[in-house]
Amino acid sequence: MKSYTLGEIAKLLDVQLIGDDQVVINGLGTLRDAAPQQLSFLSNPAYIDQLSSCKASAVIIAENFSDICPTNKLISSAPYVSFAKASALFDRAPSPVSGIHPTAIVDNSAKLAKGVSVAANSVIGADVCIGENSEIGSGVTIGAGSALGKNCKLHSSVTLYHKVSLGSNVIIHSGSIVGADGFGFSFDGEKSIKIHQLGSVRIADNVEIGAGTTIDRGAIGDTVIGLGVKIDNQVQIGHNCIIGDHTIICGCTAIAGSVKIGRYCIMGGASGAVGHISIADKVQVSAMSLVSSSITEAGMYSSGTGHMKTSIWKRLIVRFQQLDSIAKRLKELEKPTDKE
Amino acid sequence: MKSYTLGEIAKLLDVQLIGDDQVVINGLGTLRDAAPQQLSFLSNPAYIDQLSSCKASAVIIAENFSDICPTNKLISSAPYVSFAKASALFDRAPSPVSGIHPTAIVDNSAKLAKGVSVAANSVIGADVCIGENSEIGSGVTIGAGSALGKNCKLHSSVTLYHKVSLGSNVIIHSGSIVGADGFGFSFDGEKSIKIHQLGSVRIADNVEIGAGTTIDRGAIGDTVIGLGVKIDNQVQIGHNCIIGDHTIICGCTAIAGSVKIGRYCIMGGASGAVGHISIADKVQVSAMSLVSSSITEAGMYSSGTGHMKTSIWKRLIVRFQQLDSIAKRLKELEKPTDKE
Amino acid sequence: MKSYTLGEIAKLLDVQLIGDDQVVINGLGTLRDAAPQQLSFLSNPAYIDQLSSCKASAVIIAENFSDICPTNKLISSAPYVSFAKASALFDRAPSPVSGIHPTAIVDNSAKLAKGVSVAANSVIGADVCIGENSEIGSGVTIGAGSALGKNCKLHSSVTLYHKVSLGSNVIIHSGSIVGADGFGFSFDGEKSIKIHQLGSVRIADNVEIGAGTTIDRGAIGDTVIGLGVKIDNQVQIGHNCIIGDHTIICGCTAIAGSVKIGRYCIMGGASGAVGHISIADKVQVSAMSLVSSSITEAGMYSSGTGHMKTSIWKRLIVRFQQLDSIAKRLKELEKPTDKE
Structure with missing residues (x-):
C-alpha cells in the first residue's frame, strides 16, 4: 500500500x-x-x-x-x-510489464519509440508508429498506418483500425473501437450499397475514452475528437463528427454522423444528437435528451417527460395525444361569445 | 442430440x-x-x-x-x-476443453483451483485466484489481483481489470468489461483532470452479465452487484453503484454513477437512471424511461410519450411547448367573469 | 495512392x-x-x-x-x-494477409475453403465451415459448429458463439458478438432461474453489422437477420427477433426479444422496440423513439418531446403532469352554462 x-x-x-x-x-x-x-x-x-x-x-x-x-x-x-x-x-493499478511481450505480433515496419510496452497477444500492423512510453495492453489490435503519440495507454482489447491517429496522453479503455466504417449506404431502389469509408479518425492530445465506445472513421474527410475531450463508456460517435476541445460526453450517448459539437459542452448520459447538426460551445444536454436540431446558444437543454407512476403516465400519454385538440378547444372557448 | x-x-x-x-x-x-x-x-x-x-x-x-x-x-x-x-x-453448448490451453498466459503467482479451464490466448495476471471448475474462454484478460469463485464462466473476450472480485456461479458473456475506470474528472477552469479510480468492483454469487456490458470500478469505494442479479447486454453501470439482490437490468440500460438500486427491481430495456439517486426495492421501470430523481416507493414507473405517426407527433410537440401557456389560459377562463 | x-x-x-x-x-x-x-x-x-x-x-x-x-x-x-x-x-483499407497466421488456432475438424485468411490469434472451433475468400481478422473467436458463406469479412475481435450461421458477403465489424445467450429467466418467487438458450442466430447474405453490436441466440427457435440488412454500431437485438430483408437499423438501437420487424424498415438511431411486437414493412422510426406496441401500417413514427431550454422544459414537465387535470377542466368549461 x-x-x-x-x-x-x-x-x-x-x-x-x-x-x-x-x-x-x-x-x-x-x-x-x-x-x-x-x-x-x-x-x-x-x-x-x-x-x-x-x-x-x-x-x-x-x-x-x-x-x-x-x-x-x-x-x-x-x-x-x-x-x-x-x-x-494512490492509484494502485498494476504497472505495465516493460518491453514487447514475446506473444505480441509487431510488424517489421512498425516504429516503436523508447519505453513503449506491448502486452501479450497484441497485434501491431504495418507502418504503425507509437510514441515514447506508450503502453499497449493485451489483445489490442492496431491497424496498419496508425500513429500514437507519447504516453498513450490502450487497455486490453482495444481495436484501432488502419490509419487512425492519436495524440499524446490518450487513454482508451478496453473494448473500445476507433475507426470502424461509418454507417453509409446508398439505396438503389432494391438494396443498400455500401459507401466505402475513405476517411479516418484523428484524436487530439489528452483525450480519454471509456470502455466499449465506438468512434467511426469518416466517409471522405475524418472524424475529429478535440483536445482534452473526455468520453465515457458505450458512447457512439458517427462518421465525420467533430467534437470540440474539452467537451465531455457521458456514457451511452449516441451521436449520429456529421454532428459538430462545440467546445466545453457536456452531453449527459444516454443523450443523443441527430445527424448533420451543430451544437454551440458550452451547451449542456441533460440525460437521455435528444438534440433533434442545431443549438446555436450556450445553455442547458432537455427533452423528455420526467418519470412518474406508470398508472398516472398511461393517462397522461393519452392526454398528450389529445393536446392538439385541447389547444384548439381552448382557443374556441377564448373567442368572445355573441353575448359579449 | x-x-x-x-x-x-x-x-x-x-x-x-x-x-x-x-x-x-x-x-x-x-x-x-x-x-x-x-x-x-x-x-x-x-x-x-x-x-x-x-x-x-x-x-x-x-x-x-x-x-x-x-x-x-x-x-x-x-x-x-x-x-x-x-x-x-437440452443445452448443446460445447463443453470447455479441460485444462490450460498452451497459448494461455498464466502468471506464475496466479492460483487456479482444481478443474479450472483456460482457453486459448487468455491472459491471467499476477495474484489472480480462480475457484474450482471455473471456465475461462478464449481471449479473456483477467487483471492482477482479481478473484473468481467456483463454477464461474467467462465467455470469450471478457475483460476484468485488476482487483475485481466475482462470487461463485457468475456468468459473463463475451465483450463485457468489469472494472474499467469510472468517469470522474475535476474541472480546473480550463481542462478536465482525471480522478483516479481507486475502488474496484465486487460481484456476488449467481450473477449473470450479458454481452458488451460495462461495469466501472468505484472512485474510492467499490461498485457492488448483489446476489443473483441478472444484467443483459450493453448495460452500463457507473462507478460506485450498488445494485440490490435479484434485481434484473434489461439490455442497453444506462445507470449513472453512485446510484443505489434496491432488491427485486426490474429496469426495463434502454432505461436509465441519473447519478446519485436511490431506487426502492421492487421498483419496475418501463422501457426507455429515465429515472431522474429518487424513487422511494415500490411500483411501476415510466416516462416518455408513446409512439405515434410522425405527422401527428410534429403537431403535438409544438403543442407540448405551448403547455405552460395552455395551462395559464385555461386558468384565466376559469376565473369567474364580471357577469357572474 | x-x-x-x-x-x-x-x-x-x-x-x-x-x-x-x-x-x-x-x-x-x-x-x-x-x-x-x-x-x-x-x-x-x-x-x-x-x-x-x-x-x-x-x-x-x-x-x-x-x-x-x-x-x-x-x-x-x-x-x-x-x-x-x-x-x-478508392478504398485503401489494407488487404488481408493471405492464409492462416501461425498463431491462429484452427480446430482440426474445421473446414476452410479456398482463399480463406485467418489473422493472428483467432480461434476457430470444431466443425466450423468457412466459405471461399472469407477473411477472419485478428483475435476473432468462432464457436463450434458455426458456418460462414463466401466472401465474409469478420474484423478484429468479433465473437461468434457456437452454431451461428452467416450467409455470403457478410461484414461484421470489431467487437460485435453474435449468438450470446438471450436474456431469459424464470422467477421462482425468490430468484431468477436461467432459461438455457437452445436456438441460434441465422444471418442472411449481404448483411453488414457495425462495431460493438450484439445479436442474441434464440431461446428455442433462432434469431433471424434477413437479406441485405444493415445494422450500425452498438445495436442490441434480442433473442428470437426476426429482422426483415433490407431493413436498416441505426446505431445504439435496442430491440427487445421476439420482435418481428418488416422489410425495408429504418430504425433511427438510439430507437427501441419493446418485446413481442410486430412492425410492418416500410416503417421508419425516428431517432430515440420507442415503439411500445405493434405498428401495422407503413409510415413514419416518433415519440418524445423534442429538446428545449431546460428552464422552459422544467415548467413544461410540470404542466405535462397536469395534463389530465387540464383536459378535465377544459371539458368542464365547455359544458353549456345555465345561462345558455
Missing part, C-alpha cells in the same frame, strides 16, 4: 498544510466514510455538516472553510482539483 | 408424470411450434387455446389445467420454472 | 462521360471540399449552388443538371449509387 506523509502530499499537491506534516496518509476517503490515516476533501458546501464527525487524518479544503475543519488541513483554492491530483498518488 | 425418456425428465425436474414414461424427448418447443418428441409448457393462460393442436409429446402444465391437455403431462406448480430447468437438459 | 483515368472510372461505374477521359482521378471529395483530381457528386439538389465553385476534376451528376456542371461529368441516373460504387475504387 502506498503511503506518504502529509508534508509530502502538501508538497506534491502544491498546497499549504496547516497541521502535522508527519502524519502518514495511506489512502483517500469521502468525508462521511474516511478512516484515520486517510485524506478527505470538502468541495461541495452541501457536505459541510459532515466535517465535524469526519475521521480522516486530513482534509483538503478552501481557506474560507478552514476554521471549522477539526483536523489537519490542506488549504486549496480548488479542493476538488487538488483531490484529483491526490487520487493519482 | 441429447434425449431422455419422459420418465427420466419427470425425475430430473421433480414433477409428477401423467402419461407414458417411455416416450423419448429430444428437445423443447413452444405450444404452437413444438414437434413430436419435444416437450412444451403452458405457463401463461393466454396460450391455453394452443393446447388442443399442440404436437409436443408432453407438456409441463399446472394441475388445474391438466384435464384439458391432450397428451402426456408433467404436473408442476410452477410450469415456467420447470421449463427453465428442462432447458438446461 | 490509387488513381484511375476518368475514362476508366466511367467504364467501371458504367456511366456516360462528358469530358476528358484522360484526367487522372486519385480520390473523392464533396462538392464543397473536393480538390483538383478528385471526383465529386451531386445527388441532393439542395447542394446545387456548390457546383459553380467546385474544384473537383469531375462530378457524378444526373442528366437534367448536367448543363450547369462546369467541369467533366459522369452522367448517372442515380448519382448517389454511382458515388457508392466509386467509393469502392
